[in-house]
Amino acid sequence: xxxxxxxxxxxxxxxxxxxxxxxxxxxxxxxxxxxxxxxxxxxxxxxxxxxxxxxxxxxxxxxxxxxxxxxxxxxxxxxxxxxxxxxxxxxxxxxxxxxxxxxxxxxxxxxxxxxxxxxxxxxxxxxxxxxxxxxxxxxxxxxxxxxxxxxxxxxxxxxxxxxxxxxxxxxxxxx
Amino acid sequence: xxxxxxxxxxxxxxxxxxxxxxxxxxxxxxxxxxxxxxxxxxxxxxxxxxxxxxxxxxxxxxxxxxxxxxxxxxxxxxxxxxxxxxxxxxxxxxxxxxxxxxxxxxxxxxxxxxxxxxxxxxxxxxxxxxxxxxxxxxxxxxxxxxxxxxxxxxxxxxxxxxxxxxxxxxxxxxxxxxxxxxxxxxxxxxxxxxxxxxxxxxxxxxxxxxxxxxxxxxxxxxxxxxxxxxxxxxxxxxxxxxxxxxxxxxxxxxxxxxxxxxxxxxxxxxxxxxxxxxxxxxxxxxxxxxxxxxxxxxxxxxxxxxxxxxxxxxxxxxxxxxxxxxxxxxxxxxxxxxxxxxxxxxxxxxxxxxxxxxxxxxxxxxxxxxxxxxxxxxxxxxxxxxxxxxxxxxxxxxxxxxxxxxxxxxxxxxxxxxxxxxxxxxxxxxxxxxxxxxxxxxxxxxxxxxxxxxxxxxxxxxxxxxxxxxxxxxxxxxxxxxxxxxxxxxxxxxxxxxxxxxxxxxxxxxxx
Numbered sequence: 001x002x003x004x005x006x007x008x009x010x011x012x013x014x015x016x017x018x019x020x021x022x023x024x025x026x027x028x029x030x031x032x033x034x035x036x037x038x039x040x041x042x043x044x045x046x047x048x049x050x051x052x053x054x055x056x057x058x059x060x061x062x063x064x065x066x067x068x069x070x071x072x073x074x075x076x077x078x079x080x081x082x083x084x085x086x087x088x089x090x091x092x093x094x095x096x097x098x099x100x101x102x103x104x105x106x107x108x109x110x111x112x113x114x115x116x117x118x119x120x121x122x123x124x125x126x127x128x129x130x131x132x133x134x135x136x137x138x139x140x141x142x143x144x145x146x147x148x149x150x151x152x153x154x155x156x157x158x159x160x161x162x163x164x165x166x167x168x169x170x171x172x173x174x175x
Numbered sequence: 176x177x178x179x180x181x182x183x184x185x186x187x188x189x190x191x192x193x194x195x196x197x198x199x200x201x202x203x204x205x206x207x208x209x210x211x212x213x214x215x216x217x218x219x220x221x222x223x224x225x226x227x228x229x230x231x232x233x234x235x236x237x238x239x240x241x242x243x244x245x246x247x248x249x250x251x252x253x254x255x256x257x258x259x260x261x262x263x264x265x266x267x268x269x270x271x272x273x274x275x276x277x278x279x280x281x282x283x284x285x286x287x288x289x290x291x292x293x294x295x296x297x298x299x300x301x302x303x304x305x306x307x308x309x310x311x312x313x314x315x316x317x318x319x320x321x322x323x324x325x326x327x328x329x330x331x332x333x334x335x336x337x338x339x340x341x342x343x344x345x346x347x348x349x350x351x352x353x354x355x356x357x358x359x360x361x362x363x364x365x366x367x368x369x370x371x372x373x374x375x376x377x378x379x380x381x382x383x384x385x386x387x388x389x390x391x392x393x394x395x396x397x398x399x400x401x402x403x404x405x406x407x408x409x410x411x412x413x414x415x416x417x418x419x420x421x422x423x424x425x426x427x428x429x430x431x432x433x434x435x436x437x438x439x440x441x442x443x444x445x446x447x448x449x450x451x452x453x454x455x456x457x458x459x460x461x462x463x464x465x466x467x468x469x470x471x472x473x474x475x476x477x478x479x480x481x482x483x484x485x486x487x488x489x490x491x492x493x494x495x496x497x498x499x500x501x502x503x504x505x506x507x508x509x510x511x512x513x514x515x516x517x518x519x520x521x522x523x524x525x526x527x528x529x530x531x532x533x534x535x536x537x538x539x540x541x542x543x544x545x546x547x548x549x550x551x552x553x554x555x556x557x558x559x560x561x562x563x564x565x566x567x568x569x570x571x572x573x574x575x576x577x578x579x580x581x582x583x584x585x586x587x588x589x590x591x592x593x594x595x596x597x598x599x600x601x602x603x604x605x606x607x608x609x610x611x612x613x614x615x616x617x618x619x620x621x622x623x624x625x626x627x628x629x630x631x632x633x634x635x636x637x638x639x640x641x642x643x644x645x646x647x648x649x650x651x652x653x654x655x656x657x658x659x660x661x662x663x664x665x666x667x668x669x670x671x672x673x674x675x676x677x678x679x680x681x682x683x684x685x686x687x
Contacts, residue, residue: 011609034365061345094399095399096400099397100398107581108598127575130577
């Protein structure tokens, strides 16, 4: 079995288990949906579709799980010897998790910043730090493509489109 | 029909709507050019802007963005071998070798002409087919609609490519599950809100679309370091060569463009198939029709190999509007997002749309034709300049796209909880993409979830809880049988090795 096939199988295994767990959790939550008196005689209630969907989710993820395990076993028994003989050069994908985690943290900060610092400061910081995180070091870009752009955007929103952007709550606290 | 066409023309040629077509095509071309960002992301990014417009202008803008994005994807395929979206992957097969030979200008011009042909022919077909289908579907009942939605969802799963069917079905179910979050529209009961007030209204489709497409695609590009690779691979787009196409070349590719346009339209009409499959099929068909000598040119810069997918993907884009406008059933991720936008406008696409909102119905169809002309005018003289936009550093573009995606959602609700939700869905989408789960079925399931539940509820109440509504009316029975056949098609495919080998070539990741 080649490396991509093996990778695909483990991906399917993880995926099916995740969906199975999610469907089970969803099914449990579906049973907690409140029902009105007499709902048991109704052909369709608020629970009907969620319960049907959770059943489908469980069945489909089990099908994927069984299919994956079956393929895996068949291929393992056939090629186990071959694999031992051949030196498998697993090429690890070169993922940049560090930058992605920084961007996600930045987005979360942006949500907090919008509430406490207001649109202009939060967005300027978001853009400038975003450029920096992605490797931009030119000051002209870091500052030139953040604050002026944000001011222009803010002007268009508040003055041209008449959209009210509340100032940050921090400024309310400070008086 | 003539009255409708006149209504459509009078609405579509309003200065504001012509402006929308122009802006849509321009912005779509630009966003589509950015590798990784497809038409779904392009439309999602434009939705917040369309909220301030009237429905006809809004949908015209989005339609312009759609075919602009498809063409933009071709530009980056040809110039830097980085398809902007899955439907333009095939364009790179022959377009990029042409660019390497110094014929980028000719490849771009041919792509523009082919797109124009595909778009125009399919717009004419749409003009005829849509009202016919809409008049037939006026007699549809809840059971038929439910059956149609089942068909649409199963078709998307069935067309997902080899080994992806179960995953696509799981994603559809996940989309339907997400659509049940919030207050039940019929009983008023809260479902899956866990006492959180912010979840009572459910999850907005704009939030989900932005998070799973725009945000996730950009973050995935960063994760794979594509933003760095593209800058390394950047070619000099200022020297694209002559854009002239000789009469012999036009003669050679004209039949290809016509054939592929018809094929593309038919594939586009099928729910779930979409532009990607249309492009692959047209390329395969053209290769099969070519002589042995011509066949060898495919993959090395064949004109027919470039024109076939380009005509087909544009024709399929228009074709995919047929089920959306006439039945209210989106056949792809892109039309699913348009359905969501139309519902937000208070317009329910489907057979009643022709009666209730004829101006929107016809103006969208007419604007498609205008859009194709605009694309041609825009692309031929401006492409050398537009292609320079590919030189904008990704270090600037990525945070900008993230900003537009987040702000687009925030400015609708002014609730920072939506940003947290976006980040959560974006992370989930990245995980699912890494596990090779397709995203389009999720969006389709989510958009159709509410409508599907309403129709199922009505059908079950009418039939007093019996499932006999699925086969009592002939039309429902036929649609359900079709759905069953579509669902079983991947299983049956295993019994026919010939068709199985063909299907492996069409491993479309997303039915855009």
